[in-house]
Amino acid sequence: MNIKKINDSFGAVVKDVDINQTSIGELKEIKLLLKEYGVLYFPRQSLYDQEIISLCKAIGNGQLGQSGAKINLTSKFGNINNMTNLYSEESLPLGYGGNHTDFWHSDQAFRDLPATNALLYCLIPADSGGSTSFVSTKLDKLSLADEELSILRTLKSIYQPAVYHDNAIVKEVYHDTIVCNAKGEEESLYISENTIRLENRYGEDFSYMLQPLLNKIISGGDNYSHNWRIGDLLLFDNLQLLHRREAFSGNRWLKAVKIHADGDIFTQIEASK
Template sequence: MAIEVIPTGAALGAEIRGLDMSKPLTGAEFEAVQQAWYDHIVLLFRGQKITDDDLIAFSKHFGELDIAPASATDMAGSQAKSRPEIWIISNVVENGKPIGALGDKEAEWHTDMSYVAEPPMASVLHSREIPSTGGDTSFANMYKALEALPADLRAAVEGRMCNHDASTTSVGELRAGADAVLDVRAAPGAKHPIVVTHPVTGGKALYLGRRLNAYIEGYSVAESEALLDRLWAHCAKPEFSWAHKWKVGDLLIWDNRCAIHRRDGFDGSERRVMHRTQIKGRAPR
């Protein structure tokens, strides 16, 4: 079957049909997938019955993989259930301990692991179990958000660096071993440009980690907070986004260099189990 690329019709995203991820990709198949990814930022592959090894093999086509990150909870126990490259995202508790991270809460708009010096360029997420409702994931196109940014706001942030706080997760939980941030100017994390250039497409995009404890260098805290509030209100507009409703077997890959994403909360009495890999990146610039 020939590969089909079916755009969502929204600001980003496309479904890829005609591939079985349990089988190795040919060079031509990967070239087609990679180009579609550059064109659409987020790709969806439905009905993928794959193992962790298959997930890792697919992900490695894009580059070297990171080891699963630390989170708010000690995840050492969960890693026995998977591979070091696999991060389990789940609300399931077994024998009194969570098997994964991030629970059932809403995850605010963010870019994965932007609080490190060299954030992952991409994330790959495969659904194993999903709740009957909720837990949907939304993505926003940061190329388009920058293009539509009001001129005064762009002038205020162009050439500026933002500190990306490392103390909390995307669901607002304090990471293991982290202290609460009392002054955003002293928050732990990494500093990145607010406007970046994609190293492959050459497109310019906004680069935002998460709103909590962010700080734009060179401004007072009050000025930074006001600018960040405007940025986030702008990027969260529906015209820049696409929402994905999960089915079991869905696999998504997205480009962290030009997209932000969020997750809806869901009923904690229902199980949600997702396996994620992430592809190493370089410092945004």
């Protein structure tokens, strides 16, 4: 494998590898690279759906998450999400067809036990736009004051499924606002533009802190925008990044899988209150 950093803060391109033919040792190396860099880009890959499923199980702990929206699920492989505006021969949508700029988010934060790793694989890039952008949420990149950190360590980030999340239980879910993005180390903020509010154990509202923190994350300079090409594959860790889809025109088709991370390497988070 030929590994090259994308920028100074996070992200790496991994070349000279057929990810569908990796050995057990190479898979372990990929997991450790994902822990180190947050997002990995593998160009010129070719995978069928069954191979995508097998790869994702091997990258994680063997368990996969499901899309929050039933429209994204393929008929045969229920863990592969179609992120597309295309229609079937029967004129039915193949996936959620939004082409606007998305919210900055972490996948599955609205679930009690989020699948925190993820895969994106490009079948059809958009004619224009449609890149996937990432920003770092690592604490050591945000230069927060000690007093601010002390408050944040007492707070919960609260989420609930969006209106279009018809494949999730509608309830509020509480997660720690500061989490370890790797086992025992490297803390990150676990907030997004989908966070409903911040509160402490007594129910006191600290949501006034949310937007300034998001502004610091988004404008901090630690960002990467991936312009898709056919066969591009990304692996990324939602516990150290936020991401979003940029607006696009034309047709676009990505396949996405939510991956429960390997607990020997990555932190597992559960809902709490």
